[in-house]
Amino acid sequence: MNEELQLKVQAYLDGELPAGEGREMADSIARNADARALLAELKNTRGALKAFEAEIKLPESRDFYWSKIEREIGRLEKPHSIEEPAWFAVGLRRIFAPAGALAALLIAAILIFRQTPGFAAGEPESETAFANADAFTYRDYSAGMTLVWLSYPAENGFADFLPSDTLKYE
Amino acid sequence: MSDNAHSSADDSTLVRAAQNGDMVAFEELVARHRDKIYARAYSMMRNEEEAIDLSQEAWVKAWQRLKQFQGESSFATWITRITINLCLDQLRRHKRHRSESIEAMDEESGGVERQMPVVIINPTEGLERGELRQRIDLALGQLSYAHRTVIVLHEFEEMEYKEIAKTMGCSIGTVMSRLFYARRKMAALLSDLKKPE
Numbered sequence: 001m002n003e004e005l006q007l008k009v010q011a012y013l014d015g016e017l018p019a020g021e022g023r024e025m026a027d028s029i030a031r032n033a034d035a036r037a038l039l040a041e042l043k044n045t046r047g048a049l050k051a052f053e054a055e056i057k058l059p060e061s062r063d064f065y066w067s068k069i070e071r072e073i074g075r076l077e078k079p080h081s082i083e084e085p086a087w088f089a090v091g092l093r094r095i096f097a098p099a100g101a102l103a104a105l106l107i108a109a110i111l112i113f114r115q116t117p118g119f120a121a122g123e124p125e126s127e128t129a130f131a132n133a134d135a136f137t138y139r140d141y142s143a144g145m146t147l148v149w150l151s152y153p154a155e156n157g158f159a160d161f162l163p164s165d166t167l168k169y170e
Numbered sequence: 171m172s173d174n175a176h177s178s179a180d181d182s183t184l185v186r187a188a189q190n191g192d193m194v195a196f197e198e199l200v201a202r203h204r205d206k207i208y209a210r211a212y213s214m215m216r217n218e219e220e221a222i223d224l225s226q227e228a229w230v231k232a233w234q235r236l237k238q239f240q241g242e243s244s245f246a247t248w249i250t251r252i253t254i255n256l257c258l259d260q261l262r263r264h265k266r267h268r269s270e271s272i273e274a275m276d277e278e279s280g281g282v283e284r285q286m287p288v289v290i291i292n293p294t295e296g297l298e299r300g301e302l303r304q305r306i307d308l309a310l311g312q313l314s315y316a317h318r319t320v321i322v323l324h325e326f327e328e329m330e331y332k333e334i335a336k337t338m339g340c341s342i343g344t345v346m347s348r349l350f351y352a353r354r355k356m357a358a359l360l361s362d363l364k365k366p367e
Contacts, residue, residue, distance in 0.1 A: 007346045010353070014324075016331050037288040045357045049325040052299065054307035056209035058225075059218060062201050069200060069229045070193070076230070 001034045009038050013046065104149055111138060171195060181245045189236050196236075200229055203246055207253050213322050214257040216311055224260060228253040250327065254337065261315050286358055309359035317352035324349055 005028075011017050012025040029035040058065060138147040171179070171187055176198045179187075187195035207228060212221035232239075232249050239248055297305070310318055316338075323329045323337065331349075335342045 003347075007350055010350050011331075011346065014331070034288070041288045041357050042353055045353045045360070046325060048302070048306060048360065049321065049356065052303045052306050053326055054209075054213075054303045054310075056205070056212050056307075058205050058208040058222070060222065062204070065204060065222075065226070066197055066200055069226050069233075070197070072226070072230045073193075073233050076234070 001032070001038065005035065006038060009035050010042055013039060013042050107138070107149060182241060185236070185239060185241070185245050188233070189239070196233060199245065199249075203249060204229075206246065207249060210250055210253050210322070210326075211257055213310065213326065214254070214315075214319055215260065216318075220260065224256050225253060228256050231256070251337075254323070254327070258319070258338065261319070264315075286354055305360065306356075309356055312359060313352055313355060317348055317355065320345060320348040321352045321356070 008017070008025055009029060012022060012029065015022075017025055029039055138149070139145070171192060171194070173194065176184065176187075176194055179195070179198070181199065181202070184195040184199050188199065204225070208221055208225045211225045211228070212218065215221050215224065228249060231252050235252075239245070243251075310321065313321065319338065320334060323334045324331075329337070331342050331345045334345045334349075338345070
């Protein structure tokens with residue numbers, strides 16, 4: 001029996017042949033002992049498989065099995081903890097960051113100029129936290145005034161970690 | 171819906187509740203069908219750990235796609251199809267990691283099965299049901315992945331050739347030939363345990 005006939009016998013058993021071809025196949029099988037034997041074997045095997053599929057049980061408890069599913073669903077549905085900044089915050093930062101830096105530079109230049117030798121004692125003094133050039137302090141003892149200039153928003157996030165004595169109001 | 175109502179509700183009611191975000195209803199569906207889903211994953215993968223992981227992944231996917239379930243088939247059929255697809259993906263990944271082609275090996279070995287003499291005896295006669303189940307399971311374990319998958323899809327899931335071909339991404343002719351070789355190999359393996367002592 002060739003392979004084509006073997007596969008047709010199987011297709012006949014599985015009801016996969018068109019009606020007309022199925023009737024022809026039934027006649028062929030009736031006339032062919034090998035085809036009849038093959039059909040019987042395939043039928044037996046199919047019957048055994050369909051009727052006796054192994055009864056496999058999940059080897060985990062309901063709660064344990066469910067807990068992993070629930071955890072994974074929760075993880076996938078959790079919103080992102082780090083949110084993107086709003087578009088307007090990005091726009092403001094783009095405008096004010098360079099302007100703030102420019103203003104700090106101007107004040108620094110003025111103060112340096114005023115602190116050059118020749119200026120009288122008791123003149124105002126200034127201090128720059130070199131670890132963070134974005135923070136600048138101006139003190140005028142005669143007027144009892146201290147100004148702290150911070151470039152905002154901080155370019156490097158340093159403002160969040162300034163030592164307590166740098167941001168001091170007197 | 172109360173816990174008691176969940177346990178007494180039918181699948182379609184639970185599915186509707188779960189589609190509206192009722193996680194307890196979904197948990198009830200998992201509890202009802204977890205054995206079948208795990209069994210299907212195990213029958214394809216033949217590995218307990220992988221079968222547990224894949225079946226759980228199938229439930230997570232089912233939750234995510236629950237809104238897409240329109241009730242054209244039963245919920246059990248729908249979640250089983252998700253499981254089968256995940257298993258097939260995993261088997262393809264396994265195949266990529268192996269140097270040899272499973273398909274080539276299967277077709278070569280298929281030639282041997284085609285030449286085997288027909289097994290006349292009925293393998294189900296004279297055996298205890300439990301023993302027979304066990305022997306069938308052992309015989310299935312000796313088939314290649316491709317041959318076992320086609321047996322699982324056709325005999326257990328009752329899928330037609332066309333549907334199997336679509337699911338496995340092959341031609342109907344390949345499905346027919348794999349199914350034929352797989353059945354013949356099963357007949358031979360089962361006949362071994364029927365031989366007189």
